[in-house]
Amino acid sequence: MIKIEEDWYKNYKKIAREKWGSEFTLWKAMFRGFIDMMREEAIKQGKENEPINPFSKMLLDVFIDVARARKKGKQIIMYPFNYGPELFHAMNLEPLMQEMFSVGLAPFHINEHYLDITNEIGYGDNPTLCNAQRPLIGSYIEKAAPIPDLLFFLSTPCNSLATTYQVFQHLTGVPTYTIDIPYWSHSPDSTFYDEKTLEYVIKQLKKLVVWLENQTHQKLDEEKFKQTMVWLNQARANVLEFNELLRAVPCPARSIEGFGNYLAMVLRGGTKAAVEATKWLRDNAASNVKNKIGGVPDEKIRIAWPYTHVFFDNELLPWLEENFNAVVIMDILGYYHVPPHDTSTIEKCFESLAKGTLDFSMIGTCRGPIEFYIDYVIRFVKDYKIDCVIMPMQFACKHAYAMARITSEEVRNQTGIPTMIFGCDPYDSREVSSEEIRGKIADFLTEIVL
Amino acid sequence: MSIIEKFIQAAPLPNSWIDNWKRDGKKVLGYFCTYIPDEIIYAADILPIRIRARQCSDTPVGDAYMSSTTCSFTRCCLEAADRKQLNFLDGIISCNSCDQIRRLYDNIRYKAPFPFHYFLSVPANVNEVTIEWYKHEVGKFKKQIEKEFKVKITDDKLGHAIQIYNESRRLLKKLYLLRQRETPHFTGTDVMNILLASVSIPKEYFNNLLSQQIEEAENNEGISDYRARIMVVGSLLDNPQYIKIIEDLGGLVVTDSLCFGTRSFWDLVEESHSPLDALAQRYLSKISCPRMTDGHLSRKQFILDLIKEFYVDGVIFQRMKFCPYWWGEIFMLRRELKELGVPFIDLEREYILGGIGQMKTRIQAFLEVLE
Incomplete structure (x- = not known):
């Protein structure tokens, strides 16, 4: 076993000192940041001498794999936060989830610089276009992020994503493929996903395979595809069990852990690493339930965070x-249902593959009329x-x-539970500090909830 | 009353044609987008009306329910529905045109429902798989109209509706071609009123009026006292006043790429094919709006063709505030037109016309550059 303090930390730090190339400037900055954050967290929890956990390993390896893929001449495919990379793994491509930049750079307050550059070249503003994607344009202009070999995106969940990916394609000329996610038409004789x-x-995914085959000059290896799907479904089973365990009082996981499952599925879905990461999260939760241990000590408030x-x-x-003994049990990315x-x-x-595409984070809840979202929350x-x-919209x-x-x-009418809505920009600390x-949330919890 | 005055009377919602239609005991359905095949509605002997909310002056309900950072067209429509200004409609039809329109549909159903609602899932790209899907959707839509309004839409009726609609499209194209001349026969303001009438009154009546208008115009002298020939490109624009501001300053709007304009009528439905096939094919493959993720190059080419064919001196991009699609599209077009040396300005606007002074200043400066 690698020890965090003695070996793990040093090993990853050593890799961070290697030359990754200027196009991986931001990528490496995130990698370094996450190594340090993980170390700090381990020290905080008094676990500095424990082995590296499978989730942390998976996350850090993503950074290394993408950077090394370019060196090895392995094609990199960029894709959005609402699609699993399993097919790409099956086709020997290196998946690069684009929003890893905006999400990963946000805690280090690096997005802001790239947003300013995006503004300077006249591409959008925050209330119009989402800043989960806009830093991509600024980082392209500064040549601080890799240009993928291929680009893929979906028509859902939002126009902002589809627009910025098109602009990126326009700027870079990267070969691009899109698939259409149908909108559930909410007619009495239609179900969420009927056979049609x-x-x-499925037809569109098969066309995607043909496109990928043409782009990569290789055929889909059916055995490899099957193995990928087996691993994917093992991980899905882990996530499903984890979600069931969250029902326990006290909640057996900390607030961020559900999001960890999402990261495993969106970054490494279809790999053994994702199976191990999700299993680790599930096993921890199961052990806590068994021992009646809460992820948050002395749990007082259970929060749904459907965004x-x-x-x-x-x-x-x-x-x-720490301040309210409150646990955020779900968020819209971390909590989704794919059996x-x-x-x-x-x-x-x-x-x-198709069912997972239709049910993925934010696709399942947002690709249809509001009833799906209301039902999901209630x-x-x-x-x-x-x-x-x-x-936090x-x-x-x-x-x-x-x-x-x-x-x-609807939540109030059907359950009597209060809801707090506020506007912010999760990627840019300058919009709402x-x-x-925290002031708004504190007022809400103390005056309404407690 | 001149013919153009009749069009001006027909442009607002509701109007006397709608009143008369309803007086005969017939239904009126409103729809939001050019991706909805309104031939289906017409074939059911129901009047399809493209929804606007021009009477809107403020949006307290829209702001509260849809947030103040959604586009003001959708907030105004919710407001109009909530204030019962659209109560002449017997139902609404929507589709996933954009995020804001699809949530407008949801908010209307909860906040200000109509007797009938229907939603079509329109694909966002074009290939044989998506066209097949859309054909299925159009078929479902037809069945639901039949069931709800107890009518039978036969192939003959649908074929007839397609013919009438195609006639309308041909006439509108003829009207536009008259604007190619050095002395165009119509102002852009007049044309905007005609376009609005085309989606606000029965098509047969509209076709009759437009035929007369074209005949009359062909014998007239055209307009020669303009400073520059302008093309307007962008998101939803249903306000003749906006065009009038440009034209009062000396610009003459000779063509457009707008969803109330060319993008709504330029392409015909194939009459020799089975109606559902033909409708699915036409509506999905027509000159697209930026909601179609694979259509930028063809949209660009369409604009370049019109610039050439209509001898356009400059392009005015009009972009509804908070519209992601059009910001992306115009960003790309700006780069492309700049490379080709086509002059343009990019104006952001709200659905409720405001900031007119600033707009006039910018247009005035643009026209001076063009002269």
Whole structure:
């Protein structure tokens, strides 16, 4: 076993000192930042001599794998935060989740610089276009991020994503493929994904495979694809179990752990590493349930957070835990429902891939009418014994922000639970400061919830 | 009353044609987007009306329910529905045009419902798989209209509606071609009123009026006292006053790429194919709006073709505030037009026309550059 203090930390630091190339400037900055954050956290928890956990290892290895892929001549495919990379793994591509930049740079307050550059060249503003994607343009202009060999995105969950990816394609000329995610039409004789919907997505995924085959000059290896889907579904089963364990009182996980599952699936879905990372998270939660240990000591408030975290303030959730004994049990990225599927044949594998695509984080909840989102929130509130709902809405997130008010009214009417809605920019600390956000949340918790 | 005055009377919602239609006991359905095949509605002997909210002056409900950072068109529509200004409609049809329109549909259903709501899932790119999907969606839509309004939409009826709609499209194109001349026969303001009438009154009546208008215009002298020939490009624009501001300063709007303009009528539906096939094909493959993730190059080419064919001196990009699609599209177009040496300005606006002084100053300066 590698020891954190003695070996792990030194090993990764050593890798960080290697030459990664100027295009990986930001990538390496994040890598260094995460190494230090993980070390600090280990020391804080008195676990500096414990072995590295599979989740941390998986996360750090993503940075190394992407940087080394370029050196090895392995093609890099950029894709968005709402799609799993399993097919790319199966086709020997190196997946690079674009929003890793905006999410990963936010706590170090590096996004702001790239947003300013994006503004300077006249591409958008915050209330119009989401800053989960806009730093990409600034980092391209400064040549601080790698230009992928291939680009892939979906029509959902938002226009902002689809727009900025098109602009990136326009600027770079990177070969690009998109697939259409159908909108659930909410007619009485339609279900969320009926056979027609599944067939539609499967057909498009098969066309994606053909496109990838043409771009990479290789055929899909069916055995490798099947193995990828087996691992993917093992990880899905772990996530599902973890989510069930969160029902326990006290909640057996800390506020950020559900998001950890999401990271495992979105960065390394379809690999053994994701199976191990999700298993580790599940096993910890299961052990805590068994021993009646809460992720937050003396749990007092259980919060549903049906939107993204405020990424620039990575101390917000610990602050909630320490000051209010409050645990954020779910967030919109971390809590989503994809059960494991049959992977016995290639056709079944494609079906599983399509179902996972339709149900992925923010796709399942946001690709249809508001009823899906309302149902998602209310079911969670009821099933997980939630005391309040907090929605930190991104100003530019039109489709989500425009659901918040009605959802809060429905939550109140159907469960009696209060909801707090406030606008902010999770990627840019200058829009609404940490202090302002914490002040609002503190007022809400003390005056309404407690 | 001149023909153009009739169009001006037909442009607002509601209007006397809608009143008469309803007086006959017939239904009116509102829709939001050019991706909805309104031939289906028309074939059911229901009047399709493209929804606007020009009467809107403030948006307290829209701000509260949709947030003040959604586009003001959608906030105004929610406001109009909440204030019962759209109560002449028997239902609304929407689609996933954009995030804001799809959430407008949700908010209307919760906050200010109509007797009938329907939503079409329109693909965001074009290939044989997505066209097949859209054909299925259009078929579902047809069945739902039949079921809800107890009508039978036969292929003959749908074919007839397609013919009438195509006639309308041909006439509008003819109207536009008259603007190619050195002395165009119509101001952009007049054309905007005609376009609004085209989605506000029964099509047969509209076609009849427009035929007369074109015939009359062909015998007239055109307009020669303008400073520059302008093309307007951008997101939803349904306000003739906006065009009038440009034209009062001496610019003459000769063509556009707008969803109330060319993008709504330029392409015909193939009449020799089965109606559902033809509708799915046409609506998905028509000159697109930036909601189509694979259409930028063809949209750019369409604009360049019109610039050439209509002898355009300069382009005015009008961009609705908080519209992600059009910000991205105009960002790309600005770079492309600059490379080609085509003059342009980029104006952001709200649905409720404001900041007119600033707008006039910028347009005035632009026209001076063009002269």
